[in-house]
Amino acid sequence: MSIDDCGNHDRCKVRRLYLYLAAGALIVVFLILLTILIIWLLLFRPTRPEFYLQDASVQQFNLTAGDSNALTFVLNVGLSSRNPNDRVGIYYDKLDAFAAYRGQQITGCTALPFGYQGHHDASVWWPFLVGEGVPLAEYTAVAMERDAAAGLLLLDVKIDGRLRWKAGPWTYGHRHLHVDCPASISVDHGTGTSGSSAPSFHFRQTTSCTVDV
Missing domain, CATH: 2.60.40 (Immunoglobulin-like)
Known part of the structure; x- marks a missing residue:
């Protein structure tokens, strides 16, 4: 049964909220990791001696x-x-x-x-x-x-x-x-x-x- 078919409308709203929060958290983590990678490549990527x-x-x-x-x-x-x-x-x-x-x-x-x-x-x-x-x-x-x-x-x-x-x-x-x-x-x-x-x-x-x- 999909979220839109939930019998309890309030429960569907809570599930949607959790999904949005999880997706937002994943996006934030991805952006943080991407920023760290860019900083690493631009500033701290070492050159061999x-x-x-x-x-x-x-x-x-x-x-x-x-x-x-x-x-x-x-x-x-x-x-x-x-x-x-x-x-x-x-x-x-x-x-x-x-x-x-x-x-x-x-x-x-x-x-x-x-x-x-x-x-x-x-x-x-x-x-x-x-x-x-x-x-x-x-x-x-x-x-x-x-x-x-x-x-x-x-x-x-x-x-x-x-x-x-x-x-x-x-x-x-x-x-x-x-x-x-x-x-x-x-x-x-x-x-x-x-x-x-x-x-x-x-x-x-x-x-x-x-x-x-």
């Missing part, structure tokens, strides 16, 4: 190809991060840096100092990335030996971490952070006074990093 690899200095490089295929590698890198947002701050809850070659991790993870990064603030880190006797796949060791002999090592400095956004009094997000910084390192095979080969390594240029949040 920017990362740069500023320097990469090879302190030790010892590759034993053959049966062991082991690598001892020490890399000192200069990393910088910038928050490009006007109204959103960033809390870095965890940051671990390491080096990789052709998809294989060749150093251990080095923890970077983390904390809050305000609007348009920048941070700079100079960690040492160390790998001692790291076992390499045979094809990886052969490729690295060939690249070093050819005079160019193409590495990746990576950062894994977690971050949160801060807009006004609200902190939200809990997002995973993945950063990949390509590093082109020239290898110069010089000759020392004793006649032995003494390669030197030179970082080519500052590079921007790929950031995935």
Whole structure:
């Protein structure tokens, strides 16, 4: 039986009133949520942080190809991060840096100092990335030996971490952070006074990093 067919006319009026109130409440809630969404998109939608690899200095490089295929590698890198947002701050809850070659991790993870990064603030880190006797796949060791002999090592400095956004009094997000910084390192095979080969390594240029949040 429809509302218009109610036997009690007063009861039909009450039902209509409840329906109108419920519909009005839904419209109000919808408008509030729409307003919040518009404010979020216009004011507080965060932009991912920017990362740069500023320097990469090879302190030790010892590759034993053959049966062991082991690598001892020490890399000192200069990393910088910038928050490009006007109204959103960033809390870095965890940051671990390491080096990789052709998809294989060749150093251990080095923890970077983390904390809050305000609007348009920048941070700079100079960690040492160390790998001692790291076992390499045979094809990886052969490729690295060939690249070093050819005079160019193409590495990746990576950062894994977690971050949160801060807009006004609200902190939200809990997002995973993945950063990949390509590093082109020239290898110069010089000759020392004793006649032995003494390669030197030179970082080519500052590079921007790929950031995935």
